[in-house]
Amino acid sequence: MLQATPLTEGWILRHEGGALPAVVPGCVHTDLLAAEVIPDPFLGRNESEVAWVGRREWTYERDLAPVNGHEQTDLVLDGLDTVAEVLLDGQLLGRTRNMHRSYRFDVTGMSGRLAVRFVSAYAEAEAVRGKLGERPAAYAEPYQYLRKMACSFGWDWGPTLVTAGIWRPVRLEQWSTARIARVRPLVTVEQGAGVVELAVEVERARVEAPLSVEASVGGVRARAAIDGTTGTVRLEVPDARLWWPRGYGEQPLYEVELTLLHEGRPLDVWRRRVGFRTVELDRSADEHGTGFTFVLNGERLFARGVNWIPDDVFPSRITRERYRERLGQAADAGVDLVRIWGGGIYESEDFYDVCDELGLLVWQDFPFACAAYPEEQPLRGEVEAEARENVVRLMPHPSLVLWNGNNENLWGFRDWGWEVRLAGDSWGEGYYLGVLPRVVAELDPTRPYTAGSPWSGSWEHHPNDPAHGTHHSWEVWNRLDYAGYRDDVPRFVAEFGWQAPPAYATLARALPGEELAADSPGVLHHQKADDGNGKLRRGLERHFPFPEGDFDRWHYLTQVNQARAVAAGIEHWRSHWPVCAGTVVWQLNDCWPVTSWAAVDGDGREKPLYHELRRLYADRLLTVQEREGGLVLAAVNQAGDPWAGVLRLRRMSVEGVLIGEGEVGFAAERRAVARVDVPRELEPLGPKEFLVVDADGLRALHFPCPDRDIPYPRPEFDVSVAPGSVTVAARTLVRDLLLQADRLDPGARADRGLVTLLPGERVTIGVRGWETPDADAARSALYCLEPSR
Structure with a gap:
């Protein structure tokens, strides 16, 4: 053995x-x-x-x-x-x-x-x-x-x-006679049966020794002879339970065991877990352009995704427990798809094992990002060798649903001046449209492949055309207000995002002894984006007066703006399902303490964006959208059951006075969106009014003006504490209340982020890791919007 x-x-x-x-x-x-x-x-x-x-x-x-x-x-x-x-x-x-x-x-x-x-x-x-x-x-x-x-x-x-x-x-590894060199499992579903076909390759120490393999899965066993160095064994599991993404069903996993035998004596064993499911990528043309919709077990999905970068710049430090924590955070936020970005690595088996268990779909980039890659030796042979190894290594995992050729390189060739500079030199197209799809088609025909992200499907369209295939929306963060997300309806938004600094305790740990300021030396060093702080400032100034010299206010407002920006995009795009079939936020995580687009910072602390994702990626979402002709209330229902009820609408003043109210019925089919016009008489007018919509414990708010123009009252609220919780009772409108629990104790975490309270409403925020509750301390860690100064 x-x-x-x-x-x-x-x-x-x-x-x-x-x-x-x-x-x-x-x-x-x-x-x-x-x-x-x-x-x-x-x-x-x-x-x-x-x-x-x-x-x-x-x-x-x-x-x-x-x-x-x-x-x-x-x-x-x-x-x-x-x-x-x-x-x-x-x-x-x-x-x-x-x-x-x-x-x-x-x-x-x-x-x-x-x-x-x-x-x-x-x-x-x-x-x-x-x-x-x-x-x-x-x-x-x-x-x-x-x-x-x-x-x-x-x-x-x-x-x-x-x-x-x-x-x-x-x-x-010590062995005799022969060993298992490679097992390539093709896992399919055929007429209700789960099928595992195992293509086996062996390495021999004794050429003439007769060899066979025995395999089992789900109580089914089969044997096959090895002819020379190869063999194939097929197993069929009747009435196999299907593996589903989280939120759509359960994630049953079946252990496959294959034993290499010589005259009945075991020589080597291969074990993996598999899940039975079908995956398709619908890229058919329609009146809106070219689609990009994942279909799992026949069910069409709006993908609720996040981009993943290596969780540590030193990836050998990432343990199975750390993967479970970070991916658990993703699942708890309603995420059902994780895209492994092409500037990182093929992750360890632990990553994909956890995704299999949690029902997180995995989109795997091949490791190419933001550059023209030579196609000559010594690189070309290495590219094919690594692709062949990793495609086979990762094939058993049901969570893996897409192979993607690269990140932004097709777009870069067309738009970033590469074509002229290259003057005919190779740049990677032969990998993305040749080598990689050939390897995937040969080794893993059960999964779709796409040449890149963004990619429109062919050179007939611009690589980043929002009407065709995948789209990266970076013009908004780089140059525009986040309202620009509402200007188009991409078929699938594979990257978009907005920056914010990490949690206060993360910055304080990373910059010991430094007096924190938006432009202090350490804060600037931990901001790697080109003109990152300038973009943060311009993004803020479109909505708030800039808090010159006030680090705490800057820190809070930039985090509010990040959550608001991502919400503007996701609410708009989800309301346009099924034309738009997914959003993949840039990014879930960080590899060190840094100001970035992440929802979870480099120390593992959740930013307000993380908690906002829990609302945005819930099965059911209410959102008010501005459409031609007036306001529309979209009831987004990604649950498996129909959703019907009554919407309560209130037109209110910022002083808390009820101006008008009404009720409107709605009915959304399963995996569908219901759209209801807001009655004209309930649309808020000017900066002193806003709209509140409630249904089934969900709420949507619409303020028609930027915050800098809204005459908010000075917030008044009462604070009480108990072991494990902080309760805030509002006496006025309290907009975007945030408890920064890490200011109470670096190990403390709050269970929710930004919340808006109407006069007379209260919220209880769960806090763990805070051993000495104190109302004054809690009040000092609470932030909310205040009257413009």
Whole structure:
């Protein structure tokens, strides 16, 4: 039987200054940090102080004792970051140049000193650039010249911390006769039966030994012979329970076990969990353009998505527990789709396992982002090899529903001046329209592939045409007011977002000793977007007087504006289902403490946007929309049952006076939107009035003017506390009340974000992690909109 021995202990990291203990899996930065050779690059401006690390060469070493008892011994390295030589007792085993692949070397009968020597990623990238020529990119760093996590070279939300190291597990595998080299599971549903077809490849130590495989799933067993090095076994599970996305049904998972046998004796075992479901991507043309709608088990979905970046710039630190926490936050916010963005990595099995369990659909980018990528060697062979490995590795997961060729590169070629600069040089089109769809069609025909995001489906349309395929909406954040989201109805919004700083406690931890200000040195260093603070300011000034010199007010208002902006987009686009079939917010998470578009900051704290997503992505949503001819109330029903009832409408003054009221019936079919005209006499007029709509515990508000023009009364409210809660009772209109629980205690969390109270209303906010409730302290951590100054 194959025996695996992890190689986690006894490693040292050698560098020109000496040696220090190393942790494997890990990376150079984390080892240097543990040894106190470098300061924490996440704190202050230390990122700049450790830039030298990415320019050096590093060697990991440990002893490898002789092993016996099997015919073959392999050294297996699941991930090396990135360009390295692997040597055993001075003998070269092989060279690597791809972070996204695993490696296997025959070390039968060998022992001695194992060394993995890493050259600088900069040195390799610059050498490839010198050989293949300059290619344009969104950033100056040379990330497109090697197969490495692009965002380790920095991004508009991430630090430049160019890593090296053994970032995934290492082990010895000892085996005799034969081993399982690869299993490619095709999982389908045919006439109510769940079908698993396992294409098996084996590696032999004995050519003539007769081999067979035995497989089981859901109580069904089957056997097949291995012909040479390949074989196929098919299993059918009658009346298999379907796997559904969260909110649509349950997520039953079936364990598949396949055993390689020689004369009845087990040699190796492969185990995975699968789920039975069908997935289609409806890209058919209609009167609105070209659609992009996910269809799971025959059910058409409005995808409620978030974009995912690596949760740590040092991905070896991300544990299964951390994946579960972060993805659990996504699920709790109503998210049903997570897009793994192309400037990161193929995540570990733990990520996809958690998504399988939670019912989170996964859209997987191949790792290409915001650059022209050369298609010549040595890159071309690496691209195909990594695609083949990772497509097969991830195939068992029912959560995986889409392969996407790249992030923004087709758009960049057309709009960012690349075509002229390239002058005919390769730039990646051959990957996205050639290599990658061929690999997916050959290996994983059960899942759809799209060439890129954004992509209109062909060069007949602009790559980012909102009427065709996927659309990235960045003009609004970069240049316009967030009301610009309402100017069109894309078929699928794969990226859009608005920035805000992280939670106060996150900033305070990341910038120790600094007097916080919107433009203080540390705050500016932890703002990586081009003119990011300028865009934050201009976005605020369209709605609020800018709070000059008042950091606390700036911090609160920018977070309000982020939540308002994302709400403007999602409410508008959801109200246009089924023309618009999904929104994927940029972004769920951060990889360090930074001002960014994230809903959950780099310390894992939820911003107000996170809590707003819980409202926006709920099965049922009320929203007031401005349409030609007047106001329309949209009752969005993504639940599986019809929704009917009575809407209570109130036209009110900001002083709390009821001007008019009425009731209107509505009926929304399952997975549908009901639209009801707001009676003219109830439409608010001018800055002193607003509309309130209530139904079934849900509420929609409509203020017809920017906040800077609204004469809000000075907010008056009473505060009471109890263990685990803060209650606020309003005596006036209290708009966008927010309890910043982390100001009470860095470990405290509130269970809700922004809330607007009418006079006489109250709200109880759950708080965990606050051990000494105090009403005065709670009041000091409460923020809301105030009269314009």
